[in-house]
Structures are given as C-alpha cells and as structure tokens.
Amino acid sequence: MIKKTRHTGLVVRNLSHSLLFYETLGFKLWKREVEEGNFIDTVVGIQSVCVETAKLHAPDNSMIELLQYISHPLLKEKQNSPSNTLGCSHIAFTVDNIDLTCKQILELGGNLVNKPIISPSGKVKVAYCHDIDGILLELVEEIL
Template identity: 35%
Template sequence: MDLRLVNVGIAVRDLDATIAFFTDLGMTLQGRDEVSGDWADTAVGLDGNHARIAVLQTPDGQGALELFEPIHPAGIEVEPAQANTIGMHRVAFQVDDLDAALAIAARHDAHPLRGVANYEDVYLLTYLRGPSGILVMLAQDLQRNPLATT
C-alpha cells in the first residue's frame, strides 16, 4: 500500500489573518475555495457543511496545511490545546533563522510562550500561539545554521 501525507487541516476563526501569518513565515498559498454540497456533507460528516478553505505549501514542497473557516455549521470555540493535550495540538516548522521567524510572528502578535530553548546545542526551538490559538513550534537546526544569535 502506498501512503503519503497530503496535508494537515486546521479550523480557523479568520482565514485571511491565518493565511497572512503562514505566508509571512514563508508558505505559499496554493489556492482558495468555498466548499459545500452533498459531497462535502458526506466527506466530513456534517449536514449543511459550508466552509471557506485555503491550501498553503511549505517552500520545499513537502508539506501543506489546509486551513478552513467554517460558515455552516458555525465554528465551535474551545480553549486552545496545551502541549500535553491528547490528540493533534501543534504544527512544527524548521526555519533557517529563528530570530527572523520570531520577528515575523511578532508582527501577527504571536510570541514565544516562555522563551527560546536550546536543545543540546542541536536546535533552538520555541512554541508560540498563532491565529485562532494554533500552537506553532519553530526550530532552527544549529548544525546547519551555526550562527544563531538567540
């Protein structure tokens, strides 16, 4: 059996703001659409399913996010997941310059939860809250980019 990951889907409260955040970090908008109809109801298991969607791809072409803003049924607000919440709770990106990535995130009012950690002089990494409370991990490989200033 051939198996490959196509994308990770994330429900968001503001599609445009979330697209702006991830494209500023370097992802590319692949497309936008609005979906509804019997096929959408069947696929996701919701009657009257209607959502605005966007697909963003990583610069290396290997990863993608499908963002969706529910129109009907309305989105359900929950507390953002914590790092120990069971189930999917974060999306992680490797960056070549963590300081630059954090400056971009700050323009979207997204800041490290506690600071930047140095993992055994191999990675600098941090978690931050992006749009809609999305938990985002950013990591810089110090073996590939040894001139870290953080």
C-alpha cells in the same frame, strides 16, 4: 498502507487573517475555494456545510490546509492550546532564523510559550508558540 503525509488541516476563525499570518511566515497560497454540497457534507460529517479552504505550500512543498466553517462556525473564546492537549498536539516547522520568525509571530498577533533555546544535543534551537487562533506551533532552527 500510508504512502505519505498529504497535508495538515487547521480550522481558523478568519481565513483572510490566517492566510496573512502563514504567508508572512513563508507559505505560498496554492488554492482557495468554497466547498459545499453532498461530497463535503459526507466527508466532514456535517449536513448542509459550507467551508472555505485555503491550501498553502511550504518551500519544501509540504502543505497545510486552513479551513473556515462558514455555515457551522464552532466559535469559542480564543484559548492557547496547551502542549498536553489530547489529539493533535502541535505542528512543527523548520525555519531559517528562529529569532526573526518568533518576532514575526509576535508582530502578527501570535504569542510565544518560550524564547528559543538550544536543545541538549546542541543541534537545534527550539521554540513553542501559538498562531493567532491559539494553535500550537513548534519552530526548529537547525544549527550547522
């Protein structure tokens, strides 16, 4: 049985650029390393793989893992993930100030799907946006 969510992994084009993006939003780098060898080959199912990873903690101690495949980059044109993509749709973050966070995302090279709007319940303000690799993010500001 599942006990808890450990982390969410995000494959990125450039680990240093993505670190700057997520650290600016409030994540703190916990561990950065290069992984290669039999163990990681087996886990990811790619032979002779070399992947650089960075694990970052949010203020609530939840974690994301950024992965840049050095040996096997699967590069494609940057494409902003649509909301209805099969598989993992988006990752959602609770933020203190959604307007400021949206401004930071634009300044860092991301984009907005929508300007922040208040939900029908009136309890939250929500915006969808993309990070610098086109990964879909949901920002939620709780309205007290």
